[in-house]
Amino acid sequence: MTMTHNRSETELVVVPGAKRRRRRDVAGRRPGLLKFGHWWWALPGILLVLAIHYVATTVGGFFAFTDWSGIGDFSWVGLDNFAEIFSDPSQILALSNTLFLAFASVVLSNIAGLTLAVALNRTLKTRYVLRVLFFMPVVLSPLAVSYVWKFIFDYNGPINVVLRAVGLGDLATAWVADPAWAIWTILVVVVWQNTGFAMVIYMAGLAAVPIEIEEAAAIDGAGLWQRFWHVTLPSIRPAIAISTTLGLVNGLRVFDQIMAMTGGGPAGATETLATQVYKESFALGNFGYGAALALVLTVIILVFAVIQQRMTSGRPDES
């Protein structure tokens, strides 16, 4: 009691008291049981993760060095599958499309997401309704919305109907089957669906930026853009790291939108590594080759995720 009387009010709230230390000691009487319990509870999860994730992935990786067709016997072919991938122009195109969709979707959806997050962060009265509206595409099934977008881009769809109605019928085209436009239609859908997710991450980041800092900058004479660039943006650096990393990983493995809208066409113009993995492994029965493509995709995702983390990680400079 004497000890309690001698402490300041702040210490009473912040610094753990003697009672708390005693409680820890009581809990510490049976550390073995606690440790045992933790290990025991985690075991089923660990086994499942190992079996389903790592063992399955490793076995799949093994098949990348074989000529297995998905059924029957197989033989070891070494690096032949990889040599074939990098000498096939259609796979190089698939790789370029993968990287294009990943980086373009990350840049566009993050710029749009950050803009929306800043705009809907404070002051605007309708911001809660607008947040829901902009986030809604995220919760929809990518496959389902892609079929809706396919209808929108269809030759007889709403876009061409509007173009014809305003006298621009010459511009009407089968958008998803036009070699020049098909990849952009995919990009539009991916960005449209990812923007809401980026917005939410940035809103969470912005909520943690104290308004006092911005006010202090404003008092010091910083303009709107200067406050955003020198105060807000550095403060939400962790949010940028998370949003761009997740966006990049999702962008590298984009699949549903392509399969639903173009099926990889026209004539392979929108194929990505993910769609090629599926087609080679399951539709064409080249399981070994498909596994090699999957391995290439995995390595690419890993490399870019690490680079991305290195570039954007690090806590904001508190000095």
Added chain:
Amino acid sequence: MSQHRHTALRRSALVAIPAVAALLLAGCSGSGSGDETGGGDGAAEFSFTFATSNNLESPYESLAKAYMAEHPEVKITTNPTPNDKYGETIRTQLQAGNASDVIQTTPGSGDARGLIPLAEAGFLEPLGETAQGLVPAGSESIFEIDGETYGQPMDFTIAAVVASMGTAGQNGIDEWPTTESDLLDACGALAADGKSLLVLAGAAGPNAGLTAQGISATRVYAEDPDWNQQRADGETTFAESDGWQATLQEIIDLNDAGCFQPGVEGAGFDAITNGLAQGTSVGSFIPSGSAVEIAAAAPPEVDFKIQPFPAADGGDPYILASSNYTISINAASEKKEPAAEFVEWLATSEAQELYYEKSGLLPISEYQSLDLSETIYSPIVELLADGAYTTLPNNVWPNPSVYEALQVGVQGLLTGQKTIDQVLQDMDAAWEG
């Protein structure tokens, strides 16, 4: 004390790890027991997997029900499986050991559900003399390995133009064009009215591929019925073949002449259904059985007929006609005897007539005795009688990638992304692949 605790922990772990492993293994084995069809005496119960494209009752479902009605002691568990994932599904099930006892397959090796690679991998059981007797002459290589038959043909599918003669008549085309120039004239007349003679799902690989194959019947196989064998023997290639060059050139010519509907390169299967049912297009290269389904959604005056695609000038009409659906028995099945009896029954007149009634496809064992003069098949009766047909080429090709190259190539020709030579070289590369 501490040592005692560690011992207890290790002992618990020794018990816990096997227990969890056993639970997991039990879970795995539980999920993998799909081939158990309900126990009983095991002699009169088996499972049957087949592909289905819609929520209507499949002809195979009807056949199973009819068999059970006739054999009350038999119970067939049917597993309708979506058509677009069918090949990979049965391959996975066969590999995992939990496939059904009776499986719908396709002849040859040009498809993921093709029976030849499945039989080579040891997944299919050799069938009896009934199946062997139904194999069309000259098509043995896509049903048999070393004299053993692994798939019993069910149908005799015609791949030609399914045309609405009602729509044609309404647009001033009283007779189906029989020459190249008549065809192009008809295309021009219809295009001027905002309609098309043919509707092609350019973005749907199977339809693009079937269209090219249908045209190849007149440009390649009418002259060289054994062209595929020549290709297999290395005596020719797609790129060297004048017939295949002419086939792909014909697709470009048809597109340039407005024979296909606007936006053809991006069209899906819905364009075919809508075009034929709504009368904006006259015909399409679709399997003959599909005409029956589309007719159900169209007004009665559509009057569908299976029409041969016009031959090149100086050539003879020729069509594709072959069995595209087979029934096989799982080599790992424990119910082979009742399964084999069911497969035998499928070849009976009763079963074949039911199959024709439900699917609209000509039945393999009965089509020669059927009177087709009043049916949608009437325009090709003479061609069938004269033997002016060949089997669907991709069934004979050595792997699915060749057909994939053709499908992608046709869309590439429509969009201008590929040249004829590129498409044919891609097909050759896939053949060698």
